Amino acid sequence: MPLSTESQPGDEQYVLVATLDNVRNLSNILKAITFKDHAIFNATRNGLKVTVEDSKCLQANAFIQAEIFQEFVMKEDSVGFQINLTVLLDCLTIFGGSTVPGVTTALRMCYSGYGFPLTLFLEEGGVVTVCKINTQEPEEPIDFDFCSTDVTNKVILQSDSLREAFSELDMTSEILQITMSPCQPFFRLSTFGNSGNAHYDYPKDSDMMELFQCTTTQTNKYKMSLLKPSTKALALSCKVSVRTDSRGFLSLQYLVRNDDGQICFVEYFCSPDEEVDEES
Amino acid sequence: MDYVATGSNVKVLAKAIHSLSRIGEELYFESTGRWLALRTVNSSRSAFACFHLCPLFFQRFHTPQGDSFRCKMPIKSVQAVFKSLSSLEKTVEKCRIEWKPEQSQLTFTLHCKMCSVLGLLKTHNLSFQDCESLQAVFDKERSPNVLRAQPRLLVDTVLHFPPSLEEVTLSVTSDRMWLKNHVEDESDQSQAMMTELYLSSEEFEDFVVTLANQHHFCLKELSAPTAPPPDDFMCDAHGLIPHCYGTSEIAGPSTQINQPPRSTHAPTPPNHRLFSCFSLSSSQFRSLFFGSVLPTPSQGTSQTLQGQDVLASDSEDEGSP
Numbered sequence: 050m051p052l053s054t055e056s057q058p059g060d061e062q063y064v065l066v067a068t069l070d071n072v073r074n075l076s077n078i079l080k081a082i083t084f085k086d087h088a089i090f091n092a093t094r095n096g097l098k099v100t101v102e103d104s105k106c107l108q109a110n111a112f113i114q115a116e117i118f119q120e121f122v123m124k125e126d127s128v129g130f131q132i133n134l135t136v137l138l139d140c141l142t143i144f145g146g147s148t149v150p151g152v153t154t155a156l157r158m159c160y161s162g163y164g165f166p167l168t169l170f171l172e173e174g175g176v177v178t179v180c181k182i183n184t185q186e187p188e189e190p191i192d193f194d195f196c197s198t199d200v201t202n203k204v205i206l207q208s209d210s211l212r213e214a215f216s217e218l219d220m221t222s223e224i225l226q227i228t229m230s231p232c233q234p235f236f237r238l239s240t241f242g243n244s245g246n247a248h249y250d251y252p253k254d255s256d257m258m259e260l261f262q263c264t265t266t267q268t269n270k271y272k273m274s275l276l277k278p279s280t281k282a283l284a285l286s287c288k289v290s291v292r293t294d295s296r297g298f299l300s301l302q303y304l305v306r307n308d309d310g311q312i313c314f315v316e317y318f319c320s321p322d323e324e325v326d327e328e329s
Numbered sequence: 330m331d332y333v334a335t336g337s338n339v340k341v342l343a344k345a346i347h348s349l350s351r352i353g354e355e356l357y358f359e360s361t362g363r364w365l366a367l368r369t370v371n372s373s374r375s376a377f378a379c380f381h382l383c384p385l386f387f388q389r390f391h392t393p394q395g396d397s398f399r400c401k402m403p404i405k406s407v408q409a410v411f412k413s414l415s416s417l418e419k420t421v422e423k424c425r426i427e428w429k430p431e432q433s434q435l436t437f438t439l440h441c442k443m444c445s446v447l448g449l450l451k452t453h454n455l456s457f458q459d460c461e462s463l464q465a466v467f468d469k470e471r472s473p474n475v476l477r478a479q480p481r482l483l484v485d486t487v488l489h490f491p492p493s494l495e496e497v498t499l500s501v502t503s504d505r506m507w508l509k510n511h512v513e514d515e516s517d518q519s520q521a522m523m524t525e526l527y528l529s530s531e532e533f534e535d536f537v538v539t540l541a542n543q544h545h546f547c548l549k550e551l552s553a554p555t556a557p558p559p560d561d562f563m564c565d566a567h568g569l570i571p572h573c574y575g576t577s578e579i580a581g582p583s584t585q586i587n588q589p590p591r592s593t594h595a596p597t598p599p600n601h602r603l604f605s606c607f608s609l610s611s612s613q614f615r616s617l618f619f620g621s622v623l624p625t626p627s628q629g630t631s632q633t634l635q636g637q638d639v640l641a642s643d644s645e646d647e648g649s650p
Contacts, residue, residue: 249450
């Protein structure tokens with residue numbers, strides 16, 4: 050049964066039908082947020098939002114807008130479910146990681162609604178695989194209440210430069226400290242590990258700093274274990290925006306270009322590491 | 330104390346540290362007004378390596394008058410400063426090593442450039458421990474055998490042996506040197522792959538063998554000195570020449586250089602005890618690698634590693650008198 054991007058008979062049962070000529074335009078971006086088994090899927094007419102959370106302190110979101118898909122049909126305003134992300138990715142990549150030019154795996158993703166499994170039709174070179182993955186009741190994603198109006202400091206960096214620092218971070222440090230300031234050191238990543246401390250300073254007027262809007266000096270600490278998974282998103286992206294609000298909450302937004310040059314976003318929210326200060 | 334190395338010398342510094350890490354786990358750092366020494370010794374105190382960097386190596390070499398600074402730190406901590414060796418030359422403009430008397434940490438700063446515009450500044454403040462000077466107890470002048478060659482020869486020779494190999498046997502006669510892998514167990518010999526390499530005396534720039542000999546080395550320690558890039562210094566006036574000495578000597582008080590040997594065991598009988606020293610030199614730095622050799626079967630199994638006098642010492646050894 051060759052896949053086609055036109056409506057199929059029997060589609061009436063589905064509340065969501067999404068097709069892609071190249072499944073990598075979905076699987077690659079999902080890999081950037083796969084640090085936990087379960088993800089919350091939320092589909093609206095605008096597209097797909099996939100959310101993964103950790104310890105109620107970290108949230109990662111991948112946005113794949115409707116325009117990315119060759120076909121994206123939603124019969125309802127909003128549809129949500131929870132699914133095992135690892136299993137989903139295994140299915141999406143079931144034909145292996147072939148990078149032979151011209152050969153892509155096509156995807157038709159269908160969902161009938163509450164209680165039904167997510168059905169995937171994958172086709173490569175005339176071979177079709179059908180996968181049905183059970184869905185669960187979606188949990189409500191955490192609302193970090195991060196508003197653009199409350200952003201105190203913002204920088205946009207080329208991902209290349211941040212990748213270098215992240216790949217060298219001292220993993221014996223439990224925390225990653227981020228300092229943003231209108232004066233020296235401008236943008237600094239610090240670790241405090243077994244052998245000592247390390248600081249990576251990005252000057253505000255270098256080529257890799259595309260935007261620098263820092264109004265107040267802020268230093269915040271975040272658990273390294275929470276931020277480490279974000280390096281996957283960093284690896285995929287070409288630009289990253291780093292924002293902190295007045296409470297010290299961190300927002301990392303990654304601009305990802307897929308195989309066809311289209312833009313998708315991945316976003317990480319992280320709450321600051323609160324230290325219990327026993328001294329006054 | 331404030332030293333700045335620039336350009337390709339940063340890579341040399343990084344490679345020196347990486348090659349030291351193949352021998353020991355701690356880096357002994359010593360700076361005087363005349364040089365900066367980076368030294369290490371292995372856990373059994375049978376192999377020692379050091380790099381002496383002269384002021385010429387640095388763009389800035391400032392040691393306060395009369396002051397010397399000594400410390401030791403885990404070598405992994407220093408290696409962490411110089412990650413991604415291959416891109417160092419392209420990205421790092423300069424490396425600064427600083428210490429101020431009131432500080433308890435040694436500061437390494439890497440100034441990186443990106444497309445010739447100032448980029449990332451990497452600062453590492455490394456905690457250290459105080460220590461005494463680490464010196465090798467060895468006298469090169471008493472070596473009966475001297476072999477001198479371009480470092481490339483040693484690099485190419487060692488390449489023929491699998492990296493997983495533990496020991497090699499080095500033998501010298503009056504006209505040739507040969508290296509073969511050493512297999513301990515007689516029964517293994519028929520199953521193991523044996524590699525044997527001959528180098529005639531003509532391959533060497535100097536080949537003086539007054540005492541035909543055979544001894545075993547730990548391959549990992551033998552290949553450590555091949556790590557730094559000699560090619561950069563080939564155009565120097567002095568060139569870059571490894572000296573290879575095979576010696577047969579009895580280490581005793583008369584051969585002390587700095588510290589008396591701190592042997593924690595009774596002195597061993599005066600059998601042949603062999604040390605080998607590899608040194609690389611240029612106008613900007615000198616490096617020395619000492620490796621003690623493992624006893625050959627003919628020397629008797631009673632002579633274990635513990636029985637050898639220690640090759641290198643610092644006066645912080647436990648069991649001080």
